[in-house]
Amino acid sequence: MTRIFVLAEHRLQKLRDATWEALEAGRKLAADLGGELNCILLTDNAAGMADELAKECPKVLVVEDPKFETFNSDSAMKALAAILSDKAPFMLVMGNSNSMMDLAPGLAVALDAALATDCFAFEVKDGRPAAFRQMYNYKVNAKVSFKGAEKIVVTLRGGAFPFSSGGGAAGAVEKIASPVADEAPRKRFLNYVEAEKGDVDIASADIIVSLGRGIGDEPDMEIFESLADAMGGVLACSRPIVDKNLLPKYHQVGTSGVEVKPKVYLALGISGAFQHVGGIKGAPLIVAVNKDAKAPIFRVAQYGIVGDLNEVVPALEEKIKDLKG
């Protein structure tokens, strides 16, 4: 019986969404693999969180240790390796959050487990799981097998497993003594650093003209500014534009940038990686201009032009000015 363990994630004494999504995926895997479902909570103070999890999970294993007030991959790796070392066959499920990305690879080595990261779906055939994930700039889907491994770690694509409450009887909460009580972590959290705020707030803009790497290495930013002006909108961008210092970070749309909820989103030279699209909320009209007809952005856009920005953008500005009269 393959046991399913779900690793809870929390920040500031609150469970994060990724926890519930992992529980959703874990439930399905437990049903398909016929194993028991357990949740693991590493925290300094389980109050509230353990009970919240127990409402949705038959058994919650809790380790309380001051080291786990904030996420610490070094201590978490050692604690989980100790807890799970004799539990094979198992599958450990966690979000692919930026924190868990610190943990999963090292933990897989410590457990001698097979690891698939950023999975968006699973399939179980003849009692063997396979994972679906993306490759090649997120343009290709791949099915990955674990070569019959008895210990498997998977991390989940954010948003791929929307949670629905299971109801049922509350599960048991079992406390485990901290396996790392006497260990000094080699990694220490100091403080949070908030995002820098700027002169525009793209989060509240209705009309957004968003620029991606397709604008080239030395773009003439003025043509985009004047297009945005003509549309009465603001400029936003994908991550590479910020990396190149073409626009400040507070213009970046995406999971590591700002969440926007405009009425209209014009994507220029943006491929449409999920970390970018994940920052576009609500149900805006998405329009994309891209020279690659297979760019993923065209899957989420309602309208598109397959063409070169250098030609389309000036023409578009002119036509918009014409229409405005």
Add this chain to the structure above:
Amino acid sequence: MDIIVCVKWVPDTSEADLAIAGGAKDIKKDDLDHDINDWDRFAVEEAVQIKEKVGGKVTVVSVAPEDAEEMLRESLARGADEAFHLWDDAFEGSDGYAVATILAKFIKDRPFDLILTGTLADDDCSGQVGGMLAAMLGVPNAVLVSSIEFLDRKVKFKKELEGGLYEAVEMDLPAQLSVATGLNEPRFVSIRAVRKVASAEIPVIDCGELGLDESQVGPQGSKIQVEEVAMPPEGEGAEIIGGGAEEAAGRLAEILKEKGGIG
């Protein structure tokens, strides 16, 4: 500060029209340009900048086929002191775990304070090698590192969390950090710099020389296996506005006006 930077040679797929290869185990790569993985370019630059500030040595290493020599040479031109090319036909088809195994074997007997890599590679999008390598070598690690500073035998860095939030973290050395794109501005490599390293020796080291058994590398040494690749289902998709740029732009302007995209 002795820094080892691990870099990857990847096909440039961001703008290419991708096709699935026969057998559907991978995409067709023969016609694709290859280059250093974007994230790793920032890792090389960061290592060189640290060396310029505090002194030390920068070693660049890659598990990559012959063509990748170009990438290693360019890293030397960027300011790395030495480069090593780990390759053997047996390495073909290695997953992140097998690559980390190869790198760990190479690094094990070398002194280092810091290992830098990119957070993930644009080809497999896995983000496994840095953390696995750290665990194999018994040092702490972090990914998505967006600034680095050194205190006495410790490193202090900023790590990117979601939604624009960061955390400041302190870690003991030696350590492994996987960097985020944008933590520096990779320098422009001058022709002079390229010429200077044109004849620098870049040792190629194979499986046997590393002291690895063929069962530890390639598909055999891998923990996961790609069974099948496919282009994602088309779904609804966008209505593509045809015609030349002029005509399409005109139609798009009308659509924008109609849907409130002109304020």
